[in-house]
Amino acid sequence: MGEGPLVVFCHGFPESWYSWRHQLPAVAAAGFRAVAMDMRGYGETTAPASTDAYTLSHMVGDVVALVAALDEEQAVVVGHDWGAPIAWYSALMRPDVFRGVVGMSVPYTAPIAMPSGMTMTDLMRKAAGPGREYYRLFFQEPGVAEANLEADIDRTVRGFLYSISGNVVTDGVFERGWDGHFPMGQDFMQQLVVPEVLPPWLTEEDVKFYAAELARSGFHGGLSWYRNINAQPAILSPFVGTTITAPSMYVSGENDLIAANPAAMEKFPTSLPGLRGVHVLPDAGHWIQQERPLEVNDVLVAFLTSL
Incomplete structure (x- = not known):
C-alpha cells in the first residue's frame, strides 16, 4: 500500500498481516510503501510440516x-510480539538491508553465550518454579498445544486477544496483566478469559477474520516458532557482543506482562545505540497496535519520517 521507502510489518502469535490493518493506511499516507506479510506458517503461506523449518x-x-x-x-522493519524479535x-x-527497526511488545534482547549445559527451556523452567507451568513450555510438545488451541478456534481468538489486552485490567478482571504462568496440570485455554462483550478495539468481523485464517493454517506453524527456542542461541552466537546500530524504537503497553523484560530495557543504551525512543502507553496491553492505533501511528510515522 502506498509509494515511497519500504516499510515491512511482521506480526506475532497467533495473528496475521491483518493485525497491522490500522497502520498500513497511516504509513502509506505519510509517504511510504507499507507491506504487512503473513509470517511463515500463517495465512496462505507455504507452511512446512517440519518443525525444523521455523x-x-x-x-x-x-x-x-x-x-x-x-x-x-x-527497508525499515516493524515487528510485534514474535514479529518483534524477527525485526530486531x-x-x-x-x-x-534494514535501515531502521521498530519493536513492539517484546524488547530487544542482545545475544548472549548460554551457560554450559543449559537450554532456553531449562532457564524458563527454572524461572517458572516448582509446580508452575509457563505458556512457552506448554507449547513445546507437538500435538498437545495444537489440540488445545484448535478445539474451538473462535473461542481461542476471543480469549487470547482479550486475556492479554489492557482491558483485563481496566475491566477489573485482573489487578495486573497475566504473565504467562499457571499451575502445572492445567492447559493454556483454561487460563483465558472469554469476554461476553468484545473490547472496543476488537469487532466481530475482526474475530471472524482471525478465526478463518487460523482454521485454514492451523496452529502448527506458529507453535513451531516456540519449538525452535533452544536453537536460537547457536544461531545468534556469531553476533554476541555486537549491537543494532540502525535507528530504532520500542513501543509497549503498561499492562503487558506477557513479554515484560525490564532487564532488557535497562540495557537499551548499550544494546541499541541508535535508539530514538521508548513509548510505554498507559493502560494498554499486549496488542498495542490494535488497542491504541492512533497513538502507535503517531509515534511510528514520526520515527519513519525522521530517518
Whole structure:
C-alpha cells in the first residue's frame, strides 16, 4: 500500500498481516510503501510440516527475501510480539538491508553465550518454579498445544486477544496483566478469559477474520516458532557482543506482562545505540497496535519520517 521507502510489518502469535490493518493506511499516507506479510506458517503461506523449518534463520531469511521480491534494496522493519524479535534480529544480522527497526511488545534482547549445559527451556523452567507451568513450555510438545488451541478456534481468538489486552485490567478482571504462568496440570485455554462483550478495539468481523485464517493454517506453524527456542542461541552466537546500530524504537503497553523484560530495557543504551525512543502507553496491553492505533501511528510515522 502506498509509494515511497519500504516499510515491512511482521506480526506475532497467533495473528496475521491483518493485525497491522490500522497502520498500513497511516504509513502509506505519510509517504511510504507499507507491506504487512503473513509470517511463515500463517495465512496462505507455504507452511512446512517440519518443525525444523521455523528457526530464527528461516524467519529472518523470509523478511530479507520479501524485500528482494519487492525489488527493493532496503527497508525499515516493524515487528510485534514474535514479529518483534524477527525485526530486531533482522536488523542485527542484515544491517545492509534494514535501515531502521521498530519493536513492539517484546524488547530487544542482545545475544548472549548460554551457560554450559543449559537450554532456553531449562532457564524458563527454572524461572517458572516448582509446580508452575509457563505458556512457552506448554507449547513445546507437538500435538498437545495444537489440540488445545484448535478445539474451538473462535473461542481461542476471543480469549487470547482479550486475556492479554489492557482491558483485563481496566475491566477489573485482573489487578495486573497475566504473565504467562499457571499451575502445572492445567492447559493454556483454561487460563483465558472469554469476554461476553468484545473490547472496543476488537469487532466481530475482526474475530471472524482471525478465526478463518487460523482454521485454514492451523496452529502448527506458529507453535513451531516456540519449538525452535533452544536453537536460537547457536544461531545468534556469531553476533554476541555486537549491537543494532540502525535507528530504532520500542513501543509497549503498561499492562503487558506477557513479554515484560525490564532487564532488557535497562540495557537499551548499550544494546541499541541508535535508539530514538521508548513509548510505554498507559493502560494498554499486549496488542498495542490494535488497542491504541492512533497513538502507535503517531509515534511510528514520526520515527519513519525522521530517518
